[in-house]
Amino acid sequence: MISSREYKNKIMPNWCPGCGDFGIQMAIQTVCAEKQIPFEKLALISGIGCSSRIGGYLYCYGAHTTHGRALPFAQGIKCANRDLQVIVCSGDGDSYAIGIGHAVHAMKRNMNMTYLVFDNQVYGLTKGQTSPRSSKGFVTKTTPQGNAETPLAVLPMAIACGCTFVAQAFSLDRRGLSSIITRAMDHKGFSYVNIFTPCVTFNHVNTFEWYRENLQDVESVKPGYDPGNMAEAMKLLVETKGLVTGVIYEDHETPSFEDTMPPQEDTLTAHVEKPSAEVFHTLCSEFQ
Amino acid sequence: MISSREYKNKIMPNWCPGCGDFGIQMAIQTVCAEKQIPFEKLALISGIGCSSRIGGYLYCYGAHTTHGRALPFAQGIKCANRDLQVIVCSGDGDSYAIGIGHAVHAMKRNMNMTYLVFDNQVYGLTKGQTSPRSSKGFVTKTTPQGNAETPLAVLPMAIACGCTFVAQAFSLDRRGLSSIITRAMDHKGFSYVNIFTPCVTFNHVNTFEWYRENLQDVESVKPGYDPGNMAEAMKLLVETKGLVTGVIYEDHETPSFEDTMPPQEDTLTAHVEKPSAEVFHTLCSEFQ
Amino acid sequence: METNHDFIWKMGGQQGQGVESCGEILGHVLAQEGYSLFSQRLFSSRIKGGHTTIALRISLHPVQTIGERVDNLVALDQETVDFHSPEVRDHGIIIADSAFRPKWKRTSDKTLLALPITDIAKKYGSLQMKNMVALGMSAALMGFPKEPFHRFIAQRFEKKGADIVEKNLMAFDEGMASAAEAMKEIPPMGHLENPEGRNQMYLLGNEAAALGAIAAGSRFMASYPITPASEIMEYMIRVMHEVHGTVVQTEDELSACMMAMGAAYAGARGFTATSGPGFSLMSESVSMAEMAEIPVVIIDVMRAGPSTGMPTKVEQSDILPAIYSGHGDKMKIVVAPSSIEDCFYLTQEAFNLAEEFQCPVIVLSDLQFGLCKQSVPALDMNRIPISRGKLLTKDLPALDPAAYFDRFCDTEDGISPRTVPGVKDGMFLSTGLEHNSYGKPAEDPKIRVTQMKKRLRKLQSVCEKIQPFTIRTQEKSNDLLIIGMASTNGAIEEAMEVLEKNGARINHLQLRLLEPFPEEVLFPYIHQSAKVLIVEENATAQLKQIFKSHFSCHDKFRSLLQYDGTPILASTVVKKAKEVLG
Amino acid sequence: METNHDFIWKMGGQQGQGVESCGEILGHVLAQEGYSLFSQRLFSSRIKGGHTTIALRISLHPVQTIGERVDNLVALDQETVDFHSPEVRDHGIIIADSAFRPKWKRTSDKTLLALPITDIAKKYGSLQMKNMVALGMSAALMGFPKEPFHRFIAQRFEKKGADIVEKNLMAFDEGMASAAEAMKEIPPMGHLENPEGRNQMYLLGNEAAALGAIAAGSRFMASYPITPASEIMEYMIRVMHEVHGTVVQTEDELSACMMAMGAAYAGARGFTATSGPGFSLMSESVSMAEMAEIPVVIIDVMRAGPSTGMPTKVEQSDILPAIYSGHGDKMKIVVAPSSIEDCFYLTQEAFNLAEEFQCPVIVLSDLQFGLCKQSVPALDMNRIPISRGKLLTKDLPALDPAAYFDRFCDTEDGISPRTVPGVKDGMFLSTGLEHNSYGKPAEDPKIRVTQMKKRLRKLQSVCEKIQPFTIRTQEKSNDLLIIGMASTNGAIEEAMEVLEKNGARINHLQLRLLEPFPEEVLFPYIHQSAKVLIVEENATAQLKQIFKSHFSCHDKFRSLLQYDGTPILASTVVKKAKEVLG
Numbered sequence A, B: 001m002i003s004s005r006e007y008k009n010k011i012m013p014n015w016c017p018g019c020g021d022f023g024i025q026m027a028i029q030t031v032c033a034e035k036q037i038p039f040e041k042l043a044l045i046s047g048i049g050c051s052s053r054i055g056g057y058l059y060c061y062g063a064h065t066t067h068g069r070a071l072p073f074a075q076g077i078k079c080a081n082r083d084l085q086v087i088v089c090s091g092d093g094d095s096y097a098i099g100i101g102h103a104v105h106a107m108k109r110n111m112n113m114t115y116l117v118f119d120n121q122v123y124g125l126t127k128g129q130t131s132p133r134s135s136k137g138f139v140t141k142t143t144p145q146g147n148a149e150t151p152l153a154v155l156p157m158a159i160a161c162g163c164t165f166v167a168q169a170f171s172l173d174r175r176g177l178s179s180i181i182t183r184a185m186d187h188k189g190f191s192y193v194n195i196f197t198p199c200v201t202f203n204h205v206n207t208f209e210w211y212r213e214n215l216q217d218v219e220s221v222k223p224g225y226d227p228g229n230m231a232e233a234m235k236l237l238v239e240t241k242g243l244v245t246g247v248i249y250e251d252h253e254t255p256s257f258e259d260t261m262p263p264q265e266d267t268l269t270a271h272v273e274k275p276s277a278e279v280f281h282t283l284c285s286e287f288q
Numbered sequence C, D: 001m002e003t004n005h006d007f008i009w010k011m012g013g014q015q016g017q018g019v020e021s022c023g024e025i026l027g028h029v030l031a032q033e034g035y036s037l038f039s040q041r042l043f044s045s046r047i048k049g050g051h052t053t054i055a056l057r058i059s060l061h062p063v064q065t066i067g068e069r070v071d072n073l074v075a076l077d078q079e080t081v082d083f084h085s086p087e088v089r090d091h092g093i094i095i096a097d098s099a100f101r102p103k104w105k106r107t108s109d110k111t112l113l114a115l116p117i118t119d120i121a122k123k124y125g126s127l128q129m130k131n132m133v134a135l136g137m138s139a140a141l142m143g144f145p146k147e148p149f150h151r152f153i154a155q156r157f158e159k160k161g162a163d164i165v166e167k168n169l170m171a172f173d174e175g176m177a178s179a180a181e182a183m184k185e186i187p188p189m190g191h192l193e194n195p196e197g198r199n200q201m202y203l204l205g206n207e208a209a210a211l212g213a214i215a216a217g218s219r220f221m222a223s224y225p226i227t228p229a230s231e232i233m234e235y236m237i238r239v240m241h242e243v244h245g246t247v248v249q250t251e252d253e254l255s256a257c258m259m260a261m262g263a264a265y266a267g268a269r270g271f272t273a274t275s276g277p278g279f280s281l282m283s284e285s286v287s288m289a290e291m292a293e294i295p296v297v298i299i300d301v302m303r304a305g306p307s308t309g310m311p312t313k314v315e316q317s318d319i320l321p322a323i324y325s326g327h328g329d330k331m332k333i334v335v336a337p338s339s340i341e342d343c344f345y346l347t348q349e350a351f352n353l354a355e356e357f358q359c360p361v362i363v364l365s366d367l368q369f370g371l372c373k374q375s376v377p378a379l380d381m382n383r384i385p386i387s388r389g390k391l392l393t394k395d396l397p398a399l400d401p402a403a404y405f406d407r408f409c410d411t412e413d414g415i416s417p418r419t420v421p422g423v424k425d426g427m428f429l430s431t432g433l434e435h436n437s438y439g440k441p442a443e444d445p446k447i448r449v450t451q452m453k454k455r456l457r458k459l460q461s462v463c464e465k466i467q468p469f470t471i472r473t474q475e476k477s478n479d480l481l482i483i484g485m486a487s488t489n490g491a492i493e494e495a496m497e498v499l500e501k502n503g504a505r506i507n508h509l510q511l512r513l514l515e516p517f518p519e520e521v522l523f524p525y526i527h528q529s530a531k532v533l534i535v536e537e538n539a540t541a542q543l544k545q546i547f548k549s550h551f552s553c554h555d556k557f558r559s560l561l562q563y564d565g566t567p568i569l570a571s572t573v574v575k576k577a578k579e580v581l582g
């Protein structure tokens, strides 16, 4: 039995005290422990940002890549070795600014992995600039007069992109978050969770209290909500202005990327080898 | 009076005979003539692709940029000189594959310009690979077994991104296309039109006939349709599987980027000059 | 009748008129017959319509260029006559379709035969048959027997039914007969002797590179289409199922490179292929691969730059960009194949180097390799064994709780042991940040210096693991040493045949390893040569600049530069070499 | 009491304890008093918490580095004592907060005074007051009068109300008194003479660069946040409304560069600022700017690479990447400021060069410039007049119908007349493809060569338009010539003061123009110097490599390399120079 604590390594996170990201890390540990994922089968891939530092805090194969490009890297890993449990962690800037193109296409491609976005509605690591998720009017170093733009409606976008699992959670709602991550990891295909998480240093608007007051659980908004209906999901998001937590949309029909490919007996990693002489001969014969 | 023919330069387009893109070019010329835009006030910016070659065929300031990056270039132009009529032309690969991140953010930013995507559901210039808009099952050089992915639902995505004018048209429906482009150009803010256009060389599925049979005008689907309602627009798109032409969504409320900025007396271009001594003094005094 | 060693055939017309397919069939048939071939297409930037040509050189000796004068030109339109008849050699023959009423100023030394290409084609049902008629005429002109063509045609059209086969054969035969008839009135062309039957293949450099990747055990490619590299991905997609691999057409090159890197990090031999614009987009990722020691292979099939440049024209102008792109100090390997055949072998070596040295490897091919077809000796899958370097995949000593594998530990050769996700007790952290030996981010100056030195030191032995250049003779003291990289090899080698007859001591060195620069092994050649002529297709003498930064004898270096989009000709090399020799 | 010319103060503690603000206030007050200052912060990679220091050098002469030994260290935690007391000079003084019970092994030559920083702060209401107490103590220690501090504090806290002002003043005073009391028991520290009041400014290199952009008439910036360049955008956003300009925070650097290019194409002086990773992402766009001749300015504030590297540490390792990145042949300008003051002037020159030569200009600043504050003589807005080169904006001759302006016509100097959208009769086509003189895509070899030659030729006169280097003396024959670029200037200049006393003929050249390389004007200096020492903060001797590729006297060149993330010290330069001199 691996305990949830064992999924943490010995490195002291350099997050600010009180940062919401601690909560997400704990939830991931909890879910991994529930699933008893062997350390070596877990690959935690992140981009760049405070949030993305998590790639260095969990005890597993952790890769901290470049800003906005965790998803393509992770998809390469998954193709190479389908046996791995791949979790991608990213911030709202990493995901929705520089990385949005990759996110759209990862969702469309539907590989079997889990994408967790740590949405603090600001750029943390670079010390407080506006992010694509910053609220209108939000004052930052780069919007001293208040943000003039409307934050991206990321969940409807994801649904439009064909994402087959779309959920939202709150980093400090430990139980809710763990259960959503569990469902995300159980999903066959690409699962995406936008996780609100307070940045105690640079976001003094969307604080712990603010989220507590403004976020509603889908069960309380629509008891017995069925995430299987796309139109309903869109409606829910419009009605709640996106301030809802829970699994919003899930599509069990669309086959995952892996399902559309010929089955693999083994990982590609295990087959770095010459093709058989026959196969090579066949290939060459086309040119002879 | 400038005639629509005068908006064409003397260069012979190198599109294949029968390519739908000719139709789009004619429509743009028609609208420019209706509006009598002085040649020098028109900036036609494109990316890379067969479609993007149009930047070199209209008589105006035409800039043919890099693959997927026409929108940022165009936004820079618009900031420098708000007096210009900026039209961005791009292909479905250019827009929805390599350029999708810029499209999302241009829509969010809402500058006053028009974005026309020539959607032939295939990569033309590079000779027939799958595009993000290729239909499921579509056979190309890169999907010899048929495309396994679902095409991106670009109109719902655009609405989710906060695009304030979302329309769709067909390149060979000259009248309809011109009227939609006119409305797009009249819109205050970012206007986006996805234009289906047959690639006679590499797309033998989505042909002229196919579009004629499968596309419906919004007026015939929902007589008296009001594009002001986001939820209705989403519903319409789901119901018609995106195969509908017309203005699908228009938001008159959200201020354009220009409206959120202090008013400019003149273009930035005209003010490449030293700041006044007082202003410079004020700026320096902070450091003294 | 006179016999030749070498015959150059060229055909031109509008895109879509069957020019390409005629050249394709001619090439395939003659390749099977054992001739040495080189074929080159001229692309116009239009998809359909627009002038296009295909040229084929048919020889008894291996050939690596298209040569310089055309023996037989087949013209489907007047443009072809106007543009290309000057290329026809003295006493060469032009076959022109009588249907377009060719305008031609009779000259004493070239003959134009107006033959009924369109008319015969129409007779057999369709204009599309023009290629068959022209093929028959060409075969007659060069004196090839009809049987192999018949066999090939029968096979190719088999699926379309006996009727189609029959019509094609008849069109071919009537073309042949019509040309034979016309030739009676003109002086005889030479014909080629029979080649010694050889076990050979006829393919594009891009196809050779893709086959190389497969032979190297690569089972993962991520790529985005771009001229002139797309064929690599397209071929991989077409055949990857045979080896149970995966190819992803990504949304852009940023994704392609990162996905290939992810696969490489995870232990598959991930790679990507692109050309200049895409390569530029990969710079940031390459820099990460250097820092995180990820063995990714990137093929850059160079085309004329800067920017979109001339996408269908050749150039070797990504040399310095390949070496230096990516911010920070460079820690990568850059290699260049020296022939189309070498596209196959060097690609395999690239995968080995990547894993042995745990760094990105850039393969600089070029359009002339990528899109030209050549006959090459049958490719030997086993010549380059797979070497995975210090990769560990099993039986690692157990780790203490929460302890990491010492992935980046300092070693004498600078190469650390490597594990991949999935390997028990092999967990480590991977990051683009500077890090300690476990991969934990670290800014301590000592750790920084240790890791930088380690990464730089490991590259010192690259030169021992790969043949850093090909050299024509082992002679080190030369009056002139000619140096090139990538597809200039053919023209230089042909020039050497001429130059060697000249008495001067001349040698030719084609560089395969560009970075880390093999200074030491090059030194004797440079040092002992009186003059060094560096031949390259770019405007800023990129290759020469590298040599000048490594060797102080700047006076010795001369440049032959060409950057008009056309490949350098052997005669240009000869002329320049003579000029340099004085 | 002894007087000094120079005093180095340093303070350390946990991030968030007020270390920065104490240093800030000290600096601002002393700058107003007319002292020459240089201030440097040490960042930890953590946002909050984590060890941090700020150092301030206070001098009567202009200073460009933080110097090497600390006179007064203020420690808010034990880490500061442990890490930084070795830097304290003989007879230097350490003030440590008694609250953490400093552990200290008494040494004969340094004194540690445990003073009640926390206690006094608490007395006035909050721990945040610690910076005021420490400030008072520092002022006392260095013998500064209290009045200017009082004035500054009163002004800064004015808005927060009289009570807050009062408390801060009292905390300051009590700190001062407490230190004065303690100092009675120790040997006196030297104190600084009064400086001659000068008209000076105290600012970051990033701020100087931003002010330079404004002075150059730039009214458009597009950028994406990244350490250590963000301050440029942040400053521009803060003040751009004063000059009616626009700043866009883009979605990424690809967009930032293209947006800046779009604005530049349209006639505004568009620019962007970034650091290594972002710069790599801009490569493809830079290549387009070269081909389409777009005058964009890109500031790269270099940090330690490769990849994410060490984002808060200095390095000059984007030199070769800046010159060569972007596929195809290079046609750009690369310049580097030689001081924080020069960040202001050179940025303006960069905008002029961009428009004069119609090409991208890359300004290579570095973290040490960007994030260090220095006092500089008041910036002169008019020293660099705006020059827009061959831009035409009105009264163009009428064009024939459908005819274009001859935008890329071949000219003797290679520079063509330029128009921008909106200009009547100035229409032309812009493309990244090779093109004819109207901008129409063209692949004709002749056109290609003409345009390539034109673009390359225009750069030949760049060297005449900008001072390509600063040089300490005009003497060309030297025993040793020391060469550097960017922020190594300060350390080398300080080293020169020592070295010049040594008798040897030594000179110092700081390169401002890196590409096109000013070979000709450098030649006499290189040629006539016996030895050349190239000082740079990277591991692969990037700058030296350029010199070696241009000058054949490879034997002369020596390297001083440092790549541990710390700036090179003057003493290191001195030591190396002596070693090279032999």
Ligand SMILES: Cc1ncc(C[n+]2csc(CCOP(=O)(O)OP(=O)(O)O)c2C)c(N)n1
Pocket: A048, A049, A050, A051, A052, A066, A067, A090, A091, A092, A093, A094, A095, A118, A120, A122, A123, A124, A125, A126, A131, D224, D225, D226, D227, D253, D277, D278, D281, D308
């Ligand atoms: C190419 C590149 N551009 C910019 C940066 C600088 N950068 C690092 S993290 C970051 C944004 C962080 O915001 P977010 O993704 O929301 O993460 P958070 O820190 O808020 O968790 C930026 C702009 C970078 N590392 N690389």
Ligand SMILES: Cc1ncc(C[n+]2csc(CCOP(=O)(O)OP(=O)(O)O)c2C)c(N)n1
Pocket: B048, B049, B050, B051, B052, B066, B067, B090, B091, B092, B093, B094, B095, B118, B120, B122, B123, B124, B125, B126, B131, C224, C225, C226, C227, C253, C277, C278, C281, C308
């Ligand atoms: C960075 C980069 N990558 C790839 C290419 C090659 N390329 C040119 S156009 C194109 C796609 C064209 O498809 P689309 O945008 O749909 O335009 P179409 O030709 O179909 O009109 C590609 C992949 C390029 N020019 N630049």
Ligand code: SF4
Pocket: A014, A015, A016, A018, A019, A020, A021, A050, A051, A120, A124, A125, A198, A199, A200, A201, A202, D047, D048
């Ligand atoms: S800056 Fe914000 S996001 Fe970053 S560690 Fe601190 S609280 Fe967390």
Ligand code: SF4
Pocket: B014, B015, B016, B018, B019, B020, B021, B050, B051, B120, B124, B125, B198, B199, B200, B201, B202, C047, C048
């Ligand atoms: S390839 Fe297709 S899109 Fe391109 S010009 Fe031809 S028909 Fe049009």
Ligand SMILES: [Mg+2]
Pocket: A049, A091, A092, A093, A118, A119, A120, A121, A122, A123, A124, A131
């Ligand atoms: Mg964030």
Ligand SMILES: [Mg+2]
Pocket: B049, B091, B092, B093, B118, B119, B120, B121, B122, B123, B124, B131
């Ligand atoms: Mg398309």
